[in-house]
Amino acid sequence: MQYGCIGEKLGHSFSAEIHAMLDSHPYELRELAQADLPAFLQKKDFRGINVTIPYKQAVMPFLDEIDPAAREIGAVNTIVNRDGRLCGYNTDFYGLKTLLEAIGVPLQGKTVAVLGTGGTSLTACAVAKAMGASELLRVSRRAGEDRVSYADFYRDHAARVRILINTTPVGMYPNPDACPAELDRLPALEAVADPIYNPLRSELVLGAWARHIPAQGGLLMLTAQAVRASEIFTGQTYPAGTAEHICAVLTERKENLVLSGMPASGKTTVGRLLARKTGRPFLDLDEEITRRCGKTPAELIAEAGEAAFRDTETAVLRAVLAGLSGAVLALGGGTVLRDENVTMLRQNGMLCFLDRPVSDLLPTADRPLSSTREALEKRYAERIDRYLATADLRVAGFKTPEEAVEMIERSRKTV
Known part of the structure; x- marks a missing residue:
């Protein structure tokens, strides 16, 4: 191990990705049980490491030198091996x-x-x-x-x-x-x-x-401390704004693009095209519900009613979002009606509302809540304020799916 990060659980860590963007050194993640920490530090088989939960205090007795600021704080998250002497720093500050x-x-x-x-x-x-x-x-x-x-x-x-x-x-x-x-x-x-x-x-x-x-x-905190740690590891200095730039790139890379809107507004079509153009995986919530439940949303609504379907939709959404990042997700027409769903989506997502005029939407028999023109217009009147209130980005005025994709990509650069 040349450089890396040690901690008890690192499955969620972005550190290796950040250090790869700094392009300064090989960097790996090493999960350690508490019982294995002493032997790892005593072996000193690394050049530099970051330390995360729960070892920021536990590593201190094994260090030969501790930076005065880190000693005063009482926690170390960066260790450098200098000719066999372990030197500790706190870049979290x-x-x-x-x-x-x-x-x-x-x-x-x-x-x-x-x-x-x-x-x-x-x-x-x-x-x-x-x-x-x-x-x-x-x-x-x-x-x-x-x-x-x-x-x-x-x-x-x-x-x-x-x-x-x-x-x-x-x-x-x-x-x-x-x-x-x-x-x-x-x-x-x-x-x-x-x-x-x-x-x-x-x-x-x-x-x-x-x-x-x-x-x-905490993403900016993570990138800023990583930049400072890399400077300590290597002795080089990065330009001002490096941490902010990496933070912005990582946010764009990790954030899900979530498409909301009325039934028949083109969420699935636009979503598939957006996913292909950006190289992201694509998921359609209605298709996931069908796959997991063995019945379409229309069949579930017909059998148990809308309220029961919304419970099912929320449960499936929670399962879909577990660990999901950097994807395109097309929602059902009513997914954003629940605050719980919106909160889950916003944790790692940007909500893009495909706002098409109701006159352009076509009712279809496979959508029981909007199967007629009258029902479709009623749903639009009931939901339009909610769509607008929950949207991070409103995509309006597009004539084709390709135009919608271009508008999303262009707008994201300024959001």
Whole structure:
């Protein structure tokens, strides 16, 4: 192993991809059980490694040198082997500071709450202090000398919290539905930072956005710390903006393109064409429902009614989205009617509404909720506001599927 990342579970990691984009050195992921960590570090068979959950504190006793800043923080996430001497650094500090600066809400003179008590929480506290926070609260499941319990936090401290930083794995893939905080109990909240990057937008970040609170996930933090780590590994310096550029490229690469719209609006046709042109896999939710249930959506609605079908649709959507990234997904006409579905889709997706005039849509017998012109127009009137409200991108005025694809590709460069 020349360079790489060690941690207990790395199936979600983007680190190898980021270091490949830096084009500086071979980089591999190495999952280690806790019992195997000492032997790995004592063998010293690497040139440089990043360290992730849960080993950012556990590695410290095995190091020959620790950078003063990392020692003060109490956590190491970057180790360099210099002629057999292991030297530890904390590049998470730089990454999290970059993320908070990008969110754009100053910490000076404000109360900052840090969720969690692991190595990343120590870094978060150090960054908040360096950026001028007047009060720091570490929040844990159990109270302690330097932390408060969640119960005490909400009862005694929540009203004055302005900045929230999550350092727990709550909300991370493969459990993206979880949220580490009750945002409605934080009335003065001004900004949220969540180092979780898979999904791209955690439940916490989406919840903040829904309340018009500035928030950002952890991909920029990850890329910024990786750039700094690579500089320590190799001694080279990258141009300003490198981390932001890699973050933007990775977001575009990982984000699903999700097509919403009325029945007969062309979602499947446009989706297949978009997938071919961009080299992405394509999935059609109605086809997935048919494949998994053995019956078409129309048959399921006819047998059990629309409400039961919507439950089935949500269950299939959840299964389809598990681990899905960089794909094109065509939805059913009513998928976005449920908030739960929209939240799942937005975690790793960009919703593109194919907005065709209702006069251009053709009713068909295989669509029981829009099988006649009258039913189709009724559905359009009921749903148009919802389509618009849930869309990240409105695709309107196209005459052909090819034009719709061009509009999506062109618009994504400016979103």
